[in-house]
Amino acid sequence: MRVLVVNTGSSSVKLRLVDPDGALADRADPPLDNGTVSAERLATEVERFSGVDAVGHRVVHGGSAFRRPTALDDEVVARLRDLTGLAPLHQPKAVSGIAAMRSVLPGVPQVACFDSMFHADLPPEAATYAIPREWREKYAPRRYGFHGISHAYAARRAGDMLGDDPGRLVIAHLGAGASLAAVRGGRSVDTTMGFTPLEGLVMGTRSGDVDPGLVLWLLREAGLDPDEVGDGLEWRSGLAGLTGSADMRDVVSRAGGDDPDAALGLAVYLHRLRAKIAAMAAALDGVDTLVFTGGVGEHQPAVRAGAADGLGFLGIGIDPEANDAASPDTEITASGARVRSLVVEAREELEIARDVRALLRPH
Numbered sequence: 001m002r003v004l005v006v007n008t009g010s011s012s013v014k015l016r017l018v019d020p021d022g023a024l025a026d027r028a029d030p031p032l033d034n035g036t037v038s039a040e041r042l043a044t045e046v047e048r049f050s051g052v053d054a055v056g057h058r059v060v061h062g063g064s065a066f067r068r069p070t071a072l073d074d075e076v077v078a079r080l081r082d083l084t085g086l087a088p089l090h091q092p093k094a095v096s097g098i099a100a101m102r103s104v105l106p107g108v109p110q111v112a113c114f115d116s117m118f119h120a121d122l123p124p125e126a127a128t129y130a131i132p133r134e135w136r137e138k139y140a141p142r143r144y145g146f147h148g149i150s151h152a153y154a155a156r157r158a159g160d161m162l163g164d165d166p167g168r169l170v171i172a173h174l175g176a177g178a179s180l181a182a183v184r185g186g187r188s189v190d191t192t193m194g195f196t197p198l199e200g201l202v203m204g205t206r207s208g209d210v211d212p213g214l215v216l217w218l219l220r221e222a223g224l225d226p227d228e229v230g231d232g233l234e235w236r237s238g239l240a241g242l243t244g245s246a247d248m249r250d251v252v253s254r255a256g257g258d259d260p261d262a263a264l265g266l267a268v269y270l271h272r273l274r275a276k277i278a279a280m281a282a283a284l285d286g287v288d289t290l291v292f293t294g295g296v297g298e299h300q301p302a303v304r305a306g307a308a309d310g311l312g313f314l315g316i317g318i319d320p321e322a323n324d325a326a327s328p329d330t331e332i333t334a335s336g337a338r339v340r341s342l343v344v345e346a347r348e349e350l351e352i353a354r355d356v357r358a359l360l361r362p363h
């Protein structure tokens with residue numbers, strides 16, 4: 001089965017055609033027009049992909065209803081659209097991509113795979129927010145967690161690379177969005193993103209954790225309205241808010257050239273990253289393997305080195321030469337370090353193609 005995978009992130013759309021043996025047959029990276037994917041644009045791109053047997057879509061938020069890969073029909077698309085408020089940066093783009101692809105390839109089965117599904121069985125102590133019972137009963141908010149397709153792939157790949165169970169695994173998916181997962185036995189037991197993809201690490205344009213008291217203060221005392229606060233925290237915070245650029249390449253090179261804003265931005269990013277790696281290790285009772293993935297995780301040695309710096313007490317240590325020379329997939333463990341550190345290319349399309357085949361294969 002040849003699967004065309006549509007990966008709609010907050011900042012990009014990636015089209016990948018995956019052959020039955022898992023080989024990448026073709027790829028295209030069309031630009032986002034005004035934040036959405038138009039049917040016309042997709043039609044042009046898709047003409048070049050021949051022999052598509054099925055389409056797999058990355059959808060960030062599955063809410064509480066979608067815990068597994070799900071075949072798409074009108075009703076499912078409508079329910080995904082209803083989840084927009086929970087992932088305003090992502091869900092409208094995914095839904096527009098699904099609508100476009102269904103009109104361009106009618107009759108080809110289409111499946112949604114969710115970033116949240118890998119974290120669907122988080123232990124209650126990791127999934128539960130300490131808020132009033134009444135809200136928990138009425139709105140059922142929980143830590144959903146995201147980037148799960150990437151985390152699931154990285155966990156499997158780490159096992160292949162080590163030729164063994166990776167043990168207590170901390171995965172750092174560092175891209176435009178960024179999150180950590182604590183994984184044991186192939187299952188997520190904790191993660192840094194929450195009810196929405198805004199919680200946790202410092203990201204390209206997102207704040208990650210802030211004091212909820214700050215949000216209340218901005219609304220009540222500073223007189224901002226909810227849309228202004230949302231826009232600020234989603235689009236004008238993170239590296240962009242601290243340095244003027246959401247692109248880690250820029251930030252690292254300017255930080256090296258003594259730009260004080262870039263130096264502070266990188267320091268804040270790394271301070272949070274180290275703290276949260278330690279938190280994931282705590283959820284696992286220790287760590288055996290650390291994986292870096294995503295655009296920043298794969299291509300920014302300074303970020304990997306900065307993340308490991310100060311985590312020697314956990315047994316983490318990165319070899320400076322291997323780290324500077326690393327091209328994924330590779331190991332960068334320092335000699336004598338107890339924790340194995342790996343760099344893994346994010347291959348969400350392979351995980352999605354696998355899920356699509358498993359769902360559509362005749363039983």
Ligand SMILES: Nc1ncnc2c1ncn2[C@@H]1O[C@H](COP(=O)(O)OP(=O)(O)O)[C@@H](O)[C@H]1O
Pocket residue numbers: 009010011012174175176177204246247248249250294295296299300
């Ligand atoms: N080849 C590269 N070299 C250095 N940094 C990169 C490279 N590719 C991506 N990045 C960094 O990764 C971030 C984007 O992550 P990526 O995973 O590509 O995006 P997305 O989350 O949209 O899939 C940017 O901060 C960018 O600087």
Ligand SMILES: CC(=O)OP(=O)(O)O
Pocket residue numbers: 008009010011060115146147175176177178197
């Ligand atoms: C969930 C998420 O933040 O995805 P991305 O990194 O693609 O924006």
Ligand SMILES: [Mg+2]
Pocket residue numbers: 009175176177294
């Ligand atoms: Mg991404």
